[in-house]
Amino acid sequence: MSHQLTTCTFCGTGCGIYLETENNVITGAYPSISHPVNKGKLCIRGWNVHEITNSKDRLLRPLLRNKNGQLQVCSWEDAIDFIAQKIVELKNKYGPDSLAFFNSPRCSNEESYLLQKLARTVIGTNNVDHGTGVYSNNSINVLLEMIGYPASTSSISVIDKSGVIIVDSIDLSMQLPTVGSRVLQSKLKGNKLIVIDTRRNRIAENADIFIQPNPGTESWIYNAMAKVIIDRGLINRRFIKEYCSDYEEFIGSILQFDLQHASEASGVPANLIEEAAQLYASADCASLLFSTGIETRRTSSIQSMINLVLLTGHLGSGRGGIFALTEHNNLQGVCDMGMLPDKLPGYINLNEDSRIKSLEGFWQCKLSRKPGIGARLALKNAANGNIKGIWLSRYDPVSTAYFCDAAKTLEKLDLVIVQHLFLTSTAQFAHVVLPLVAFGEERVTFTNTERRVQLAEKVVMPPDGPLPCWLQIKEISNRLGANWNYKDSADIMDEIGQVVPFYEGINYRSLANDYGKQWPCTKEKPLGTSDIFEDKIRPKSLRFAKMPFIVLDAKPSEEYPFSLVFGMSLYYWHRNVLIQHSEILKREYRTLLLDYPNGFVEINPEDAANLKIRDGDCIKISSSVGSITSWARVTKEIKKGTVFVPYFIQEADRSLIGETVQAMGYRERPVFVKIEKQVL
Ligand code: SF4
Missing domain, CATH: 2.40.40.20 (Barwin-like endoglucanases)
Incomplete structure (x- = not known):
């Protein structure tokens, strides 16, 4: 029996686990006691994560739809030939933007990097997105705009030291259970917990202050808290003066958010909002945790949270941080890798000419500057019929894209390629299905919710048939004319290090010797960065957002109460x-x-x-x-x-x-x- 340290791939926490194997079968999983994220704890998903690998229902052979409309087992050669031929046909007939490439935020960094590289360099389109891009890109844009980094600023361990913790609109006990237990342990130590959520979830049951606003009124709460902090003189003047810009515009907009008005709009007693504001502002170290998947929220509501952090200076070592929690295990990584329709790897915008030119030099191709079509539009109605073929990697929109009837869209397309472990609801609409190797059968990396890039190790040999996702993408790209020579997934990470500046110091050799590395990890900082602002904050690099006054004209009526x-x-x-x-x-x-x-x-x-x-x-x-x-x-x-x-x-x-x-x-x-x- 052998035991190997690896990473749980279920949620964005990225707990360290050991897999126990015997005779090429994973027989059990147990937590790493010394792993900095989970410190000896696992949730029920982690304890049983290996069951999926051992499932008898896994796809073992590629499937191709035959003339009678049925999916039929085929060889890898036939599947790859079919895909290459159809892609060329559609590209020639309708142009590169008739094809779209979407993956799941469960895909590894290596798979994500190669899929967007295929779309951009081989096909010539920016039609790439990840399954949760339909909503989480909103958070990314706000964070980039306001703090310059599209990620959590600090490490999960900071939660233990935070005198005040705000948890906003996420049931941690269900979504990221190990983070939830860190929050509760911190609370047991005497730290204060504020929960803001429309539902009284299990974490809220333990809160010192539970704020339950009417749906859509969260920004009123944060703006009123900001005004209380300003009125009581609790702002961090030195921090604002040194590091923040646009403060005057922000102040001008915030004065209209009166506590009483906020209370009426949100249905939350004014004294509760006031108490929460004073508690948060008075803490030496405070953490604010929110889910990047807050779809029901306006952009201004995410901005209002970040404004509060800037106002109190709760950023940087010993001061706390912002935790933009990624519920899926690699949502952070797929975004870092450029699975975004308007950003290239490393968050290069399509109008950043010099950075794009240098990427063109590295990839040796001309890149499209036209923003791509995201998953929401493509899956809703194939972008008004302009999309003819979709590649779906581990993504099952027929089951999970609740914003549209994806099945209706997929059945009209000329080409649907699905890569998955199982014959999902989406695979039922595919022209070709490619079976993937499972957790524990390949060596790839994932980036957790605190920017920690970690290895998920290969602990058993895969069954005969399925191939690693990255290898499938490589083979198809080469069939389409690319000349990619990656020997293994480590080669892909080496290339990622050259393309994404904040992954520069990350490679499999260094990852294997530690519990991963938190980006930015560069040649100058080879050990990684536990707090983005630990060394220094550049003067005037943080930006306040002006808050629009939103008139809540829509109210419950007698008919719809x-x-x-x-x-x-x-x-x-x-x-x-x-x-x-x-x-x-x-x-x-x-x-x-x-x-x-x-x-x-x-x-x-x-x-x-x-x-x-x-x-x-x-x-x-x-x-x-x-x-x-x-x-x-x-x-x-x-x-x-x-x-x-x-x-x-x-x-x-x-x-x-x-x-x-x-x-x-x-x-x-x-x-x-x-x-x-x-x-x-
Ligand atoms: S909290 Fe997430 S990463 Fe940790 S064991 Fe549970 S599912 Fe796995």
Whole structure:
């Protein structure tokens, strides 16, 4: 029996785990005690992560759709020939922008780098995006604009030392459980916890201050907190003067955010907002944690959070930081690698001429400067029919893209290429399906939510048939005329180090000797950087954002009295394709299904009593554009006057929100609904 240290690849925490193997089979997993992220802890997903590799349902051979419309086993040669031939055909007929390349934020750095390189250098399009790009790119842009880095500024270990921790709109106990346990341990040590969320989640149960705003009013809370901090003279003047710009414009805009108004708009008592503001501003060290997947939030609401950090100077060693939490294991990495329609690897903008020219020199090709089409638009209606072929790497939009009916789009395309471990719902619409090797069967890297690039090790040989994702991309690219000579995934990381400046000092040799490296990791800083601002903050490099005064004109009415909230639930995880292929996880995540076998929406007990609705009753939820039917889960987790619809009810998004609001990309307007009990 052997034991090898590797990285859990389920969520963005990136816990260190040991895999136990015997006779080329992974037989168990257990936590690393000394790993700086999880310090001997794992959640249930980590303990059972290897079950997916051992699943009997894995795809072992490529599949090609035959003349009768059925997927049929084929050879690798036939699959690659077919793909190369179809890509050339579509590119010649409709141009390079008729093809799009989307991957999952679970893809490794090496796979992501090669997929966007194929799209940009071989095909000539910027039509690349990652599955969560439909919403998380908003956070990236705000962070780049305001602090110059599209990532968490500090290390998870700082949570232990933070006198005050704000957790915004993420149920850590479910999404990033090990981070959640670090937060609770910190709280047990006497540090203060503020939770701001429309749902009373498990972390909120332990909060010193729990702020439950009406949906869409979070920026009012932060702006009112900022005003309290300014009015009470709690701002960090030295920090602002030395490091921040645009302060005057910000101050001009913030004065209108009166505490009383914010209280009325958000439904949160004014004294609670005031208390939270004073607590946060008075801390020596404070951390602010939010999910990069906050789709339901306006850009201004993310800006308002960052403004608060700048106002109090809670950045840099010993002062705390911003944690832009990535729920998927490699969301940070796929963005770093350039799986973005408007940014090249290392976040090079398409208008940065000199940087693009130097990349063109390195890649020896001419790059398109035209922004690409993102996943949302392409999967919604193939960008009005302009997209003819889509490559989907580990991405299963038919199951997870709740913003559109991806199946309808995919069935009309001339080419759908799917790379996955399993025959997913999306694979059912593919012309060709390529089987992938699984966790533990290849050596690749992932970048966690604190910028830590870590190796996931090869601990067993893969079964006969599947190939590593990066190798598939390389073979197809070479068939299309590229001349890529990567011997292994380490070669790809060496190239990434030359293209992405903040990965310069990262290579497999150095990663293997440590618990990964946190970028920026350069030749000057080969050990990496635990806090982005640990050495110094460049003068005037941080920017305040001016806050628009948003008139909350949309309000609940007599006809539609409830605010709609979308979000994650355990049930969502139950539908996750990886969990579906682990017997233990499937059983555990099925808990909610025992009571609600057909799904549920959540309503507050008071609302339920008024409507004479009991737990488990069938209910109809209607907005001004449509309706859905589901089953009531009556719970105090939801604020009175709101209805929580988990993301897994895919048709709910389309039926209740409608095309107009969906088209805005982010949910700029609150949606109101009514609830009626259905008699079956
Ligand atoms: S918290 Fe995330 S990385 Fe850690 S064991 Fe759980 S799923 Fe894996």
